[in-house]
Amino acid sequence: MKPQLVFAALPFALGMVIAFLTPVHLHPLRSYFNDLAIILGLLFSIWMAAGTAGFRWRLNVIVAGFASMVPLIWLQYGLANHQAWYDLLLPSVYFVLAAFAVMLGAGCASDTEQSERLCLVLAIALLLAGLVSVLIQIVQSMGWYLGPLLMYMGKSDVFQRPYANLAQPNQLALVLSFSLAACWFLYREARLSRGFALAFSLILLAGLVVTQSRIGWIIVPAFAMVLSLPDADGRRLHPATALSLLAVYAASVLLLPHLVAAAGMSGASLVDHVVGNRSERIGLWKQAWQLAQTHPWAGVGWFGFGAGQVQVAAELPSTNYAEHAHNLLLNFAAEMGIPLTLFMAGGLLWWCWHTCVRTSQSPFIRFAGLCLIATAVHSMVEFPLWYAYILLPVAFIMGMLHERRWPVSGYAVPAFYLRMLVIFALLAAALLTWDYMRVVRAFKVLRVDPVANQQQSQLQQPAYTVFPQFYAYFHLFEIQPRAGMSDAEIDELRFWVERFGFVHNLNKLAEVYVLNQRPDEGVRAMHTLQRLHPTAYVEYFDYWQAKARQEPAFQAVIDRIPARDAP
Numbered sequence: 001m002k003p004q005l006v007f008a009a010l011p012f013a014l015g016m017v018i019a020f021l022t023p024v025h026l027h028p029l030r031s032y033f034n035d036l037a038i039i040l041g042l043l044f045s046i047w048m049a050a051g052t053a054g055f056r057w058r059l060n061v062i063v064a065g066f067a068s069m070v071p072l073i074w075l076q077y078g079l080a081n082h083q084a085w086y087d088l089l090l091p092s093v094y095f096v097l098a099a100f101a102v103m104l105g106a107g108c109a110s111d112t113e114q115s116e117r118l119c120l121v122l123a124i125a126l127l128l129a130g131l132v133s134v135l136i137q138i139v140q141s142m143g144w145y146l147g148p149l150l151m152y153m154g155k156s157d158v159f160q161r162p163y164a165n166l167a168q169p170n171q172l173a174l175v176l177s178f179s180l181a182a183c184w185f186l187y188r189e190a191r192l193s194r195g196f197a198l199a200f201s202l203i204l205l206a207g208l209v210v211t212q213s214r215i216g217w218i219i220v221p222a223f224a225m226v227l228s229l230p231d232a233d234g235r236r237l238h239p240a241t242a243l244s245l246l247a248v249y250a251a252s253v254l255l256l257p258h259l260v261a262a263a264g265m266s267g268a269s270l271v272d273h274v275v276g277n278r279s280e281r282i283g284l285w286k287q288a289w290q291l292a293q294t295h296p297w298a299g300v301g302w303f304g305f306g307a308g309q310v311q312v313a314a315e316l317p318s319t320n321y322a323e324h325a326h327n328l329l330l331n332f333a334a335e336m337g338i339p340l341t342l343f344m345a346g347g348l349l350w351w352c353w354h355t356c357v358r359t360s361q362s363p364f365i366r367f368a369g370l371c372l373i374a375t376a377v378h379s380m381v382e383f384p385l386w387y388a389y390i391l392l393p394v395a396f397i398m399g400m401l402h403e404r405r406w407p408v409s410g411y412a413v414p415a416f417y418l419r420m421l422v423i424f425a426l427l428a429a430a431l432l433t434w435d436y437m438r439v440v441r442a443f444k445v446l447r448v449d450p451v452a453n454q455q456q457s458q459l460q461q462p463a464y465t466v467f468p469q470f471y472a473y474f475h476l477f478e479i480q481p482r483a484g485m486s487d488a489e490i491d492e493l494r495f496w497v498e499r500f501g502f503v504h505n506l507n508k509l510a511e512v513y514v515l516n517q518r519p520d521e522g523v524r525a526m527h528t529l530q531r532l533h534p535t536a537y538v539e540y541f542d543y544w545q546a547k548a549r550q551e552p553a554f555q556a557v558i559d560r561i562p563a564r565d566a567p
Contacts (some may be wrong), residue, residue: 015041130179283319
C-alpha cells in the first residue's frame with residue numbers, strides 16, 4: 001500500500017477547486033486565471049510526485065495522442081501558413097500539460113486501492129466546488145453584492161442565468177454535472193449518508209436548472225440510466241430513486257419560467273429556449289461542415305475556424321461570430337481535416353468502450369465514466385476542452401482509466417530534472433501573466449478613447465510579447481478607410497479582419513473595398529457582416545444609407561447589400 005502517491009494529486013485537486021471558483025475574468029482571455037489556477041495545481045503536483053518514493057511516470061497511447069498534437073498543428077501551419085503562428089503557442093502548451101496530466105493520473109492510480117483513494121480526493125473537490133457554486137448562484141439571483149470574491153449580478157426585471165464564478169452558465173452546468181457524479185461516488189463509498197447525498201443532489205440539480213443549460217436535459221437522464229444498472233458488486237441506484245430525481249429535475253425545468261414570472265421577472269419561455277428565432281449553433285455547424293468540405297484533408301488549421309467562418313459566412317444562413325464551431329467533431333473536421341477527425345473519434349470510442357464499458361464496473365469506473373459522459377455531451381454543443389480547467393481534469397481521469405485497464409511499469413525520473421522543469425514552467429507562467437496583463441491594460445485604454453488617453457502608448461506592440469495578435473487588433477482601429485490604398489494594405493487589413501471578425505472590423509473592410517473600386521468584395525463583406533452579426537446589422541445598414549446620400553461609391557452598392565430586416 002502506497003497512500004503517499006495520492007498526496008501528489010492534492011495540489012492538482014486544490015487547483016481544480018480554485019479554478020472553478022476564481023471570480024477574475026479579464027478581457028480578452030476571460031478564463032486566463034481559471035486556467036492558470038489548474039495549471040499551477042498541476043505543476044505543484046508534478047513537483048510533489050517527483051519527490052515521492054515509488055512514483056512512476058507512465059507513457060501510454062493517451063499521452064502520445066496529446067503530445068502528437070503539438071508537432072501536428074505546427075506541421076499543418078508550415079504546410080499551409082495561412083494563420084498567425086503565435087495563435088498556436090498556448091494550444092501547444094495546453095497539449096503538453098494535458099500529456100503531463102495523463103501521466104500524473106496514471107502514476108497516482110497504480111493499483112485498485114490507489115484509484116479509489118484518488119477518486120475520493122477528486123470527488124470531495126468536485127462536490128465542494130459544486131455546492132459553493134450553487135451558493136454563489138443564490139447570491140447572484142438575489143442581487144446581493146459580496147465582492148470581490150463573488151461575481152455580482154445586479155437586480156433586473158429580466159431573469160438572468162446565474163453563472164457563479166465561472167461567468168459562463170453552460171460551463172457551470174458541466175461542473176455541476178461533475179459534482180453530481182462526485183456526490184454519487186461519495187455515497188457509494190459510504191462517505192455520505194443517504195440523507196446528505198439526497199440533499200446535495202437536489203441542491204446541485206437546482207443549480208443545474210437555473211443555469212437553463214440544455215446539456216442537463218441529456219446529462220441528467222444519462223446519469224440516471226447508467227446509475228440504475230448494476231455495478232461489479234451487483235449494487236445500483238434504486239430505479240425509483242433515479243426516476244424520482246429525474247422527475248424532480250424535469251418538473252423544475254418545466255416550471256422555471258412560471259416561477260420566474262411569479263417572482264415578477266420576465267424570461268424566455270421553455271419553447272423559446274428550445275426553438276428560438278434562429279438556431280445559432282446549427283448555423284455554426286453548417287459553416288464548420290462547409291469548411292471541412294472545402295479543406296477535407298488537412299483542414300483550415302488549428303484555431304482557424306473563426307477566420308474560416310468569415311470567409312464562408314456570406315453563402316450560409318445567419319448565425320453569430322464565434323472562434324469555435326460549438327461541436328468538437330465538426331470543429332476538428334474544419335480545422336484538422338476529416339481523416340484525422342474520423343481516426344480520433346473512432347479511437348476515442350474504442351478506448352471508452354474498453355475502459356468504461358467492457359471492464360469491471362467498480363465505483364471508480366462509474367465515477368470516471370460519468371464525468372466523461374458529461375464532457376462528451378457538452379462537447380457536442382460547446383467547446384469545454386479548450387479550457388485548461390476542464391481539459392486537464394479530463395486528461396487526469398483518462399490517465400487513471402487507462403492505467404487501470406492497461407497498466408504499464410513506468411519510469412523513475414530523477415527528481416532534480418522534473419523539479420527544474422517545474423521551476424522553468426513557473427517562471428514562464430509568471431512572465432506570461434505579466435505579458436497578458438499588459439494586453440489587459442491596453443484593452444482598458446482602448447475602451448477610453450485611445451486618441452485622448454494619455455496612456456495610448458500602451459496600444460503599441462512591445463519588443464517582446466507572446467500576444468502580438470492583440471496589438472495587431474489595436475492597429476485596426478488606427479486604419480481609416482480611404483481611396484488609394486494599395487493591394488498589400490488591403491490584403492493585410494483583410495487578414496486581420498478575418499482573424500478578428502467583429503462587426504466594426506467587417507464594416508471597415510467593406511468600406512475600404514468600396515472606396516478602392518472593389519465593389520463586389522465590399523458587398524460580400526456586408527453580406528458577411530449581416531450573417532455573423534444580424535442584430536447589429538440594422539445600425540450599420542442605416543450608416544451605409546447615410547453614406548450613400550453623400551458618396552457616389554456607396555450609392556452604387558446600397559441596393560446590393562442585404563436588406564435592413566434581412567433574417
